[in-house]
Amino acid sequence: MKFHSSAYAASLLAAALHSGVASAAYDTSKSPLLLLSNDSTMNFDLLTPLGESITGGGDVGPILAAAKDVKAGNMTSFTEVFYKLANDTKAQAEDPDNAYDPVNVRDTWFSAAGYFRKADNYLHGNWSNPLIESLWDEQLDAFNKGIAALPIPGKRIRIPATKGNFTVEAIWYSASESKHKKLPTLIIGNGFDAAQEDSYHNFVAPSLARGWNCITYEGPGQPTVRRNQGLGFIPDWEKVVTPVVDYVLSEKKDVVDSTRLILLGNSMGGYLAARAAAFEPRLSAAVLIDGVWDNYAAYARELSPELLAIYEAGNYTQFDDVLLSAREAGKLPTGAAWGIDQGLWAFRTHSPSDFFTQIKSYNVESFIHKIRIPVFVGDAELESSYIGQPKQVADALGHRATLHTFKGAAGFHCQTGAGQELSRTIHAWLNKTFNNTGDGH
Ligand SMILES: *[C@@H]1O[C@H](CO)[C@@H](O)[C@H](O)[C@H]1NC(C)=O
Ligand SMILES: *[C@@H]1O[C@H](CO)[C@@H](O)[C@H](O)[C@H]1NC(C)=O
Ligand SMILES: *[C@@H]1O[C@H](CO)[C@@H](O)[C@H](O)[C@H]1NC(C)=O
Ligand SMILES: *[C@@H]1O[C@H](CO)[C@@H](O)[C@H](O)[C@H]1NC(C)=O
Ligand SMILES: *[C@@H]1O[C@H](CO)[C@@H](O)[C@H](O)[C@H]1NC(C)=O
Ligand SMILES: *[C@@H]1O[C@H](CO)[C@@H](O)[C@H](O)[C@H]1NC(C)=O
Ligand SMILES: *[C@@H]1O[C@H](CO)[C@@H](O)[C@H](O)[C@H]1NC(C)=O
Ligand SMILES: *[C@@H]1O[C@H](CO)[C@@H](O)[C@H](O)[C@H]1NC(C)=O
DSSP: OOOSSSHHHHHHHHHHTTTTTSOOOOOOOOOOOOOOHHHHHHHHHHHHHHHHEEETOOOHHHHHHHHSOOOOHHHHHHHHHHHHHHHHHHHHHHGGGGGHHHHHHHHHHHHHHHHHHHHTOOOTTTTTTTHHHHHHHHHHHHHHHHHHHHHSEEEEEEEEOOOSSSSEEEEESSSOSSSSSOEEEEEEEEEEOOOOOHIIIIIIIHHHTOOOOEEEEEESHHHHHHHHHHHHHHHOHHHHHHHHHHHHHTTTTTTTEEEEEEEETTTTTTHHHHHHHHHOOTOEEEESSSSSBBEEEEEEEESSSSHOOOOOOTHHHHHHHHHHHHHHHHHHHHHHHHEEEEEEEEHHOOHHHHHHHTTTOOBTTTGGOOOOOOOEEETTOOOOSSTHHHHHHHHGGGGGGEEEOOGGGOOOOGGGGHHHHHHHHHHHHHHHHHTTTTOOO
8 A cells, every 4th residue: 555645644654854854964054063964864964974083993184075075965975985984095095105004004994994984874775776785885894904903913703602693793902912911801792883993983992092992893783794695783782792701701711801891882882781781791891972762762762752752653665665765765864864864774674563573672661770880871962863862771770870061072872983082981981980890880
């Protein structure tokens, strides 16, 4: 049945357009920053590579030039601009004169990798688009050359899950050459869309600089596992984190201080990390950037009340038809279009109603009381999806939680664009928390 031609469906559509599905969308009129695009979602997606450039993930001028070239709201244009920048940067990396020292090598390859990742940002609406694979192969290749040129090279690890038929994709980064010095260690995971290669720039580089080992990982639904193993997200995320903890405490036992083993979750990873922390007793603390209570509430608030009512009445055919035909007709704002594309791809479904039904399981209420470790709960003043949720998480955790609200220019979702303030705040909390609790328990 097709409803999108009826006047009724048209009004539903109009009502559905008011905001973005994606957590990346926010009201640009409230932006404390100079805008990089008049499209709020693209503004955010231009701020992410700029934010990663403070730790070598890109260069400021080229990203601002890209921002100038991207046509606001035109996804094809965004892809082309970053694909070209990635190609040009790759050519610079391949110049034989560039290979003379490892700093040149890692700067150019990390930047090329970051630009290839950005070129992939808006591609997931058509699962058959060959660029989904080819741009990712380019970014993996470029990033691997970058980590090979670090003072202590990063090492790719594949960890088979013991519960579930999948393999965790991880990268181990040592903070010291010593084979016997036990150091505090961060286990770092993203959420809905970011890659573990982004985590190097956002979390690993600042943590290595402070003497922390790091391991980044991806599970089902996340970029490389989604591609190579064809798997969508699962809610019981301890199935992903426990094998990583097993790996760290066995293979790396001589260099890991097991009393300071911290799990960090970024974006929707605020849910995933909380879930793992509730079921994995060997962690010493958790850091949620930011706190997430209920993903269904976060996504449902982006729908108009009329559209939500159709879903909640169980009229899934109509719900899917309205959303998919609006998407196909190019009638959704960038944030909503991207959110549907990414949500369907990452949860491996072609049905928006199925996505909404799956996402209902991504709620901390039933297990949050099981968390017995100190938790840093971030909140962002300009957060547009998980509004009020960090406080809910902190309230439920009681004395175990430290709620910190990032404000002003650091107030975007995941503190994008303010990586320095984010790292300073996290590490100051870790230092204080572990000093105050003696041995970390
Ligand atoms: C945004 O729109 C205004 C007014 O149309 C225009 O002057 C400005 O150049 C645009 N900025 C960007 C970054 O596209
Ligand atoms: C979007 O950008 C692409 C590439 O720059 C261009 O070919 C296309 O015409 C643009 N589409 C619209 C609707 O402006
Ligand atoms: C980037 O380079 C590839 C070849 O490696 C080419 O196929 C593609 O068209 C280039 N893309 C752009 C936007 O320049
Ligand atoms: C999806 O991509 C494939 C491969 O490029 C192409 O053949 C197909 O027409 C695309 N589908 C849509 C709906 O654009
Ligand atoms: C595990 O997954 C692989 C492919 O990813 C598949 O070939 C195999 O049949 C699966 N095994 C089980 C027990 O589901
Ligand atoms: C679903 O929506 C269609 C179109 O509005 C309507 O005809 C149908 O009765 C609805 N079905 C249910 C079970 O509500
Ligand atoms: C906290 O910082 C101080 C000063 O740098 C350092 O001596 C101490 O080891 C740190 N403690 C922890 C638990 O990281
Ligand atoms: C943390 O503990 C270290 C010794 O382990 C001490 O040198 C440092 O001053 C303490 N820092 C704070 C902030 O208490």
